[in-house]
Amino acid sequence: MFISLAFQLQRPILPSREEHFGTLWEIAQLLQPFGLPIDIWRPPARTRKKSLVHAAFDHNGPTSTALEIQRVQDEKDGMTNYRRTGVWSGNEKGIGGALSVSFSSDPSLPICLFNLQFDEVQALDDTRNMQQLMLGLLDICPLAANIQVGPFRYYTAHQVFPKRPGAGWMLYLPKAIARHEVPEAAELVPVMESGRQKGTIIVSVSNDVFSIDNADHVKVANAIEIRLADRDLLPR
Template identity: 30%
Template sequence: MSHELCLWFRHSSDSHLTLRDHLSLVQKLTRFLGAEDTLLDESAWLLAGDTKDDSYRYFVFDSQGPTTTALSVLNQELEAEDVIKTFVIWNGQLANSQGASISYYFDRADGAASAMSLILGSKPPSSRLGPWTTVVKVLSEAVKIWDPLIATVDTRKYDGVFPDRPGVGWMIYLPTIVTEQHVPEARALMAVSDGCNDQMGTIVVSVTDGPFSGTDPEHVRSANAIEIRLAELDLLPRFIDL
């Protein structure tokens, strides 16, 4: 079973980020992940290639930041990408229960939001990061790094109520204050604060009794109920509006 953390973000037009900037943001997340699982540490990540040999060729990070080699390879590959720039990295582990990958999309010509997807494999029915409280910590860290428009954690087999909107899945981050009065269906509500201790938004959790599963009817019902409530409150945006 795999869990996926997805987030969508924008940066102001006067703060254009370079490839190095984007990779540095990803490295911050891998440093945090490495504290929970050494196979996810910054030193583990490689550029994904077209072949197995290519996928073990270039390490992405060292203690100083993104490696010179990775930057050179990616810059050359991205020169031909006019519609959307993207890169994929992985942690070099072939076993599903130990594997992980990060897909990153930015500088879209259509003006759509940039996005990041972290996929973590695990042995069913477990979660790679353990209990929901740890998953919330990882999601909170990602929120502090990217300040996203929205972010979710779910399984790749989960289908939400609205195909044109992000699903709640296990949990969803919204850049606003959400209370129990807003969403009584939530199993937990966790505030996310910035470095000045000001609340950035709220993580709404659908399941707290174990890892979320998109094939568990009760888990799906719980997530779907929250999606409907958020849509009624106009808090669940359409993908086209991100």
């Protein structure tokens, strides 16, 4: 399953390396209740073997080794307005995943992303657990422009509008959306802040895990996208 959260920085400079890896650590903490402990994550390295030697996090935050690896990469890249880094679970088969966060302070390319990809994390096949994770991500990034949840191939081959967010399994938009506006949705979950609704999680399939191999799942997700676009609710 693939999760992508899009947002924009609210300041003109990149976060520090410590802040950047700290964001990854916060996301990793959210995943612990779903069977992905904090100590499984590994920092990027030139080879798999080198990556497996070091831990990216401990229970206090990013490790000094992970931060040093990022410092070396920053010096090599020489960029001052964009940085992308990530961690992975250290195994290529079975339960695991990868997390990445990109920050951009470039006004011409302002979109920043949290990307999460999971394999065989059964707890996140549960609709309520996935919604809990989405709400946790919104606690980390309250000004998210959208969150997309679904199989990666849905977004590359099946969504209706390639340059707009796809409905997939679930789609968060920072808008209060009523049932009559998207009747195709299986569920609309209000996201509240300080007693008011700041957004909505639109669920295309609530009683099953979304699959692109199920034509009905793809059909309802496509219908949701078309309906949202028709009502000018799907951002460009």
